[in-house]
Amino acid sequence: MGSQGQRETGRICLVALFCSLGLSAAQISYSISEEVDKGTFVGNIAKDLNLIIHEIESRGLQIVSGYNKRYFDVNSRTGGLIVNDRIDREEICSNSAKCSVNIEAILHHPMHLHRIEVNILDINDNSPFFHETSCSLNITESAYTGERFPLPVANDADSGSNSVKSYKLSQNEHFSLDVQSGEQSVSAELVLQKALDREKQSVIHLTLTAVDGGKPSRSGTLNIFVNVIDANDNIPSFSKSLYKVRVAENTPIGTTIITLNATDLDEGINGELVYSITDRTSSSKLSNVFSIDSITGGITLQSNLNYEENPAYEIRVQARDKGTPLRSSHCKVLVEVIDVNDNPPEIIVTSLISPLKEHSVLGTVVALITVTDKDSGTNGDTKLNISKSVPFKLKAPYRNYYSLVVDGILDREHGSSYNITVIATDEGNPPLSSTTVITVQLSDVNDNAPRFPERGINVYLKENSQIGAVIYTASAFDPDVGDNARISYSLLESSRPVKSMVSINSDSGDIHSLQSFNYEEMNTFQFKVQATDSGVPPLSSNVTVNVFVLDENDNSPVVLAPYSEHGSVNTENIPFSADTGYFVAKVRAVDSDSGYNALLSYHIAEPKGNNLFRIGTSNGEIRTKRRMSDNDLKTHPLVILVSDNGEPSLSATVSVDVVVVESTEDSHAQRKHLPMKEESFSDLNLYLLIAIVSVSVIFLLSLISLIAVKCYRTDGSFSRYSAPVITTHPDGSWSYSKSTQQYDVCFSSDTLKSDVVVFPAPFPPADAELISINGGDTFNRTQTLPNKEKETTSSGSEPAAGRSGLRG
Numbered sequence: 046m047g048s049q050g051q052r053e054t055g056r057i058c059l060v061a062l063f064c065s066l067g068l069s070a071a072q073i074s075y076s077i078s079e080e081v082d083k084g085t086f087v088g089n090i091a092k093d094l095n096l097i098i099h100e101i102e103s104r105g106l107q108i109v110s111g112y113n114k115r116y117f118d119v120n121s122r123t124g125g126l127i128v129n130d131r132i133d134r135e136e137i138c139s140n141s142a143k144c145s146v147n148i149e150a151i152l153h154h155p156m157h158l159h160r161i162e163v164n165i166l167d168i169n170d171n172s173p174f175f176h177e178t179s180c181s182l183n184i185t186e187s188a189y190t191g192e193r194f195p196l197p198v199a200n201d202a203d204s205g206s207n208s209v210k211s212y213k214l215s216q217n218e219h220f221s222l223d224v225q226s227g228e229q230s231v232s233a234e235l236v237l238q239k240a241l242d243r244e245k246q247s248v249i250h251l252t253l254t255a256v257d258g259g260k261p262s263r264s265g266t267l268n269i270f271v272n273v274i275d276a277n278d279n280i281p282s283f284s285k286s287l288y289k290v291r292v293a294e295n296t297p298i299g300t301t302i303i304t305l306n307a308t309d310l311d312e313g314i315n316g317e318l319v320y321s322i323t324d325r326t327s328s329s330k331l332s333n334v335f336s337i338d339s340i341t342g343g344i345t346l347q348s349n350l351n352y353e354e355n356p357a358y359e360i361r362v363q364a365r366d367k368g369t370p371l372r373s374s375h376c377k378v379l380v381e382v383i384d385v386n387d388n389p390p391e392i393i394v395t396s397l398i399s400p401l402k403e404h405s406v407l408g409t410v411v412a413l414i415t416v417t418d419k420d421s422g423t424n425g426d427t428k429l430n431i432s433k434s435v436p437f438k439l440k441a442p443y444r445n446y447y448s449l450v451v452d453g454i455l456d457r458e459h460g461s462s463y464n465i466t467v468i469a470t471d472e473g474n475p476p477l478s479s480t481t482v483i484t485v486q487l488s489d490v491n492d493n494a495p496r497f498p499e500r501g502i503n504v505y506l507k508e509n510s511q512i513g514a515v516i517y518t519a520s521a522f523d524p525d526v527g528d529n530a531r532i533s534y535s536l537l538e539s540s541r542p543v544k545s546m547v548s549i550n551s552d553s554g555d556i557h558s559l560q561s562f563n564y565e566e567m568n569t570f571q572f573k574v575q576a577t578d579s580g581v582p583p584l585s586s587n588v589t590v591n592v593f594v595l596d597e598n599d600n601s602p603v604v605l606a607p608y609s610e611h612g613s614v615n616t617e618n619i620p621f622s623a624d625t626g627y628f629v630a631k632v633r634a635v636d637s638d639s640g641y642n643a644l645l646s647y648h649i650a651e652p653k654g655n656n657l658f659r660i661g662t663s664n665g666e667i668r669t670k671r672r673m674s675d676n677d678l679k680t681h682p683l684v685i686l687v688s689d690n691g692e693p694s695l696s697a698t699v700s701v702d703v704v705v706v707e708s709t710e711d712s713h714a715q716r717k718h719l720p721m722k723e724e725s726f727s728d729l730n731l732y733l734l735i736a737i738v739s740v741s742v743i744f745l746l747s748l749i750s751l752i753a754v755k756c757y758r759t760d761g762s763f764s765r766y767s768a769p770v771i772t773t774h775p776d777g778s779w780s781y782s783k784s785t786q787q788y789d790v791c792f793s794s795d796t797l798k799s800d801v802v803v804f805p806a807p808f809p810p811a812d813a814e815l816i817s818i819n820g821g822d823t824f825n826r827t828q829t830l831p832n833k834e835k836e837t838t839s840s841g842s843e844p845a846a847g848r849s850g851l852r853g
Contacts (some may be wrong), residue, residue: 073150075126076164079134084127087117087163090150091124094159098124105153110146112137117148117163126161134165135202142204169259171202173209179268182235185370186243186273192280193223194235195323195361195375199255199265210258215251220271222253230359235269243273274370277315281307281364283376293383294350302335305342307364307374315368318342323363323375331360335380344378352384353419386473388419390427392481394467400486403457407450411437411485414447416469424473432466437485439467449483457487458524491529491580495521497588502574504556504592508564509599516547517590519554521576529580536572537587543572547592556590564596565637598691600637602645608632608699614682616702621673629658629703632665634687642691650698651684658683658703667701679705 075088091101100106101121108119108126118129138144144165151158175197182194201208212233214222220235233253241249249271256264283305290303309316320342322331335358337344344360358380365373397412418425429439429447436453449465463485470478497519504517523530533551536544549556556574570592577585608615617630636643647665649658657677659670667683681703688696 072160072162074162074164076166077128077132078166078168079132080168080170081128081132083129083131087126087128089124090119090126090161094150094152096124096152098122103154105151107151107153108148109151110148112146116146119150126163132165134167134204135171137165139202144204167204167207169203169207169257169261169263171207172263173199173201173255173257173265175199175253175255175265175267177267179270181270181272183272183274183370184237184241185277185372186241187277188237188241188280190237190240192237194237196233196235196253196269197267198230198232199267201255201257203257203259206258208257209255211256213254213256213264215254217249217251219249220251235271241273247273249273277311277366277368277370277372279309279311279315279366280372281309281318281366281374283307283364283374286376288376288378289381290378291381291383292346292350293385294352295385295387296346296350298346298348300346301343302346302380303344303378305337305344305362305364305376305378307342307376309364309366309372311366311368311372315366315372317367318364319367321363321365323361331358334358335360337362350382352382352421353388355382356384357381384421384424386420386424386471386475386477388424389477389479390416390418390469390471392416392429392467392469392479394481394483397483397485399484400488401451401455402490403455403487404490404492405451405455407452409451410448411451412449412483414439414449414467416445416447418471420471420473424471426472427469428472429467429469432468432480435463435465437463437465455487456492457489457526458493460487462486489526489529491525491578491582491584493524493529494584494586495523495532495576495578496586497521497576499588502588502590504590505595506558506562506592507595508562508597510558510561512559512561513557515555516558516592517556519549519556519574519576519588519590521554521586521588523578525578525580529578531579532576533579535575535577537575539572541570541572543570546570547572549574562594564594564639565600568594568596596639596642598638598642598689598693598695600642601695602634602636602687602689602697604687604697604699605633605635608685608701614700614702616704617667618704618706619669621705621707623669623673625669625671627669629667629669630701631667632660632685632687632699632701634665634697636689638689638691642689644690646688646690648686648688649683650686651682657681660685667703673705677705681705 073088073090073093077085077087090096090106091098094106096104096106101119101124106119106121108115108117110116114130116128116130116132117126119125120127134144137146144167146163146165148161148163149158150161177197180197184192184194196212199209199212209231211231212222212224214220214233214235219237219239219241221238223234223236225232225234235251251269251271253267253269254264255267256262284307288303288305292302296302305320307318307320309318319339320337321339322335322337332347334346334348334350335344336347342362342364344362360378360380361375362378363373363375365371393415395413395415396410398410401409401411414429416427416429418427427445429441431437431439436451436455437449438452439447440450441447449467465483465485466480467483468478468480470476502517502519506516510516519534521532521534523532532554534549534554535551536547536549538544546559546562547556548559554574554576571589572592573587573589575585575587577583619627619629632647634645634647636645646662647660648662649660657670657673658667658681660667665685665687667685683701683703685699685701686696687698688694
């Protein structure tokens with residue numbers, strides 16, 4: 046690989062290193078002459094970097110360059126930058142007027158980078174030289190005084206003042222030397238001072254010496270042999286000695302960039318001109334780029350121009366006639382290559398941090414970006430932008446060096462990755478651009494607490510349920526991932542010993558019952574479940590669980606005093622003269638269950654076929670169905686069956702012996718025979734009046750509470766249950782309803798002694814029902830629960846269902 050390729054490789058490596066490290070805000074510059082001895086002191090780098098001597102080793106100061114040779118190193122004892130290898134300016138910068146070596150000083154612990162520029166000063170270590178040791182010039186003896194003959198140009202590997210500055214010609218009587226300083230080189234021409242005489246001297250030997258501007262100066266020589274030829278006495282001439290032409294670098298091959306025109310006053314063959322390129326110093330390169338038509342003088346482009354490789358060309362053209370001897374003249378053509386915007390910017394991304402934590406603060410560096418453009422001027426000026434709105438932005442600490450930093454709030458739950466489209470555009474006309482996509486993945490942090498889908502949970506549990514059964518499964522969601530989304534469940538401490546009643550599986554959230562619940566002892570309880578993730582630190586949230594125990598028909602009816610349950614016999618006496626509808630006795634019973642399970646009905650179970658007595662199915666009143674006859678027994682054993690309406694139905698029995706007696710106490714018989722509306726105002730009526738007044742007050746309070754809840758409630762946890770509604774009627778009856786279950790109880794004046802026991806049920810079943818009791822034995826259920834047939838009885842017939850106790 047040539048030195049140019051090696052330097053290019055070095056620059057790429059330096060750019061990559063430069064982008065991956067922290068960048069300093071200033072650049073240190075030193076100067077050193079080429080060819081100095083190893084160990085020569087260049088500069089005090091420790092002082093310029095504000096380092097103490099012992100920090101050089103502790104922070105690992107290192108000198109890095111992109112060249113094959115390690116030209117410089119640091120003295121760890123003195124902190125000085127010293128020469129480490131032979132420095133040959135001509136090897137490093139062959140054709141540049143200014144030569145510098147860019148190196149980087151890298152500090153570790155922490156890592157930091159400083160750019161250092163070392164200017165290589167040229168010394169006069171190369172002598173001028175000619176490509177050939179000798180040359181021949183054919184000059185006719187008829188040449189005019191003052192005629193000029195161009196001489197070969199000397200080269201010097203040194204630059205600046207150390208390059209070729211002048212030429213000297215050996216002493217002679219015919220020629221003098223005219224030195225011309227051009228834009229790129231110094232040239233010399235022989236000027237004829239005295240006419241030539243071939244007969245006196247046919248060959249003149251001259252020595253041309255090229256001298257550089259160094260101190261001391263160096264020189265090189267060329268032997269010139271002038272052949273004096275007799276003949277053609279007119280020379281071709283160009284309109285001007287220097288032609289300038291500007292050519293765009295994208296000019297197509299085969300384009301004629303300029304046509305030269307020289308004239309010769311001779312006629313015939315002596316006036317026919319032949320054009321050629323005579324630049325001996327670079328003819329091999331120029332012949333690949335340009336060609337000249339020997340007849341027309343048109344210079345044509347032979348290969349593509351590249352401004353980045355060579356911005357200008359100098360062509361020496363000779364116009365020679367065909368006479369004898371040959372006469373010629375010369376001119377220079379300076380071709381200036383115009384840069385066009387033919388190189389798009391190049392984007393290099395280094396030190397990309399991915400995945401990036403989603404809680405990264407503003408200004409966090411994500412990646413380093415370098416933009417290069419091989420064009421020059423405005424065509425090489427670039428700008429870098431992000432194509433769409435993303436929470437990132439670009440910062441430019443140096444020209445063409447950018448850092449991609451965080452410029453907004455990152456949230457992995459809204460977007461787990463970002464594709465950042467970076468566009469580099471130059472300022473050419475038209476502008477060229479290049480695009481690259483930087484993908485940044487976000488890593489999760491524990492910034493979301495688990496969430497329950499509901500603010501409150503209602504669980505309905507049948508009483509007497511199996512111990513250990515799963516009554517509910519709590520489930521929370523965490524939008525995080527991994528350990529941050531792995532949730533464990535637990536019960537929070539409360540005033541009631543909830544942990545003795547339920548437990549929870551920490552992994553699945555299954556809530557198990559630890560005991561069998563009894564509705565009659567506890568119909569509702571409450572506890573809180575906490576969901577905690579496994580993040581660091583862990584986050585948690587709570588939800589309230591309301592457990593409602595649903596009633597089951599697990600209690601049999603209980604017969605109240607003065608009658609006892611089955612096993613003992615109770616006796617009631619009635620007169621033989623008792624009329625139809627005579628009140629014999631009243632059986633009362635209660636049921637600890639609630640709702641439909643506590644709806645009681647009364648029946649005469651024994652004896653079969655007895656048609657003397659009847660019992661109110663709803664109120665338990667035993668009355669005569671007809672008057673006594675002589676054929677009737679004197680003692681009538683009755684077995685009263687009290688049944689609830691649960692499934693399966695539970696019941697209780699009581700035995701009552703009705704004895705028919707001959708009594709002269711008409712007042713006693715008349716009391717039993719009178720309708721209930723004529724009886725005195727008993728204690729039972731007082732209790733019933735108090736109950737009606739209490740129910741009315743409860744109705745008003747419930748109505749006010751219902752309106753308040755409808756207007757202001759925000760939590761719908763109990764929306765499925767409405768407040769109880771109790772309605773009074775003009776005839777003295779009242780209605781009780783709650784949710785979709787409603788009971789209408791109506792009393793006539795004949796049933797003032799009817800007993801109604803109301804047990805509140807805060808959470809009725811979902812089945813809607815309406816029960817009406819309209820005096821005496823009349824019982825209507827306008828809507829039945831599932832598996833219940835609609836029953837309707839009229840006054841005077843055996844009722845289908847009845848109860849003495851209502852549990853709402």
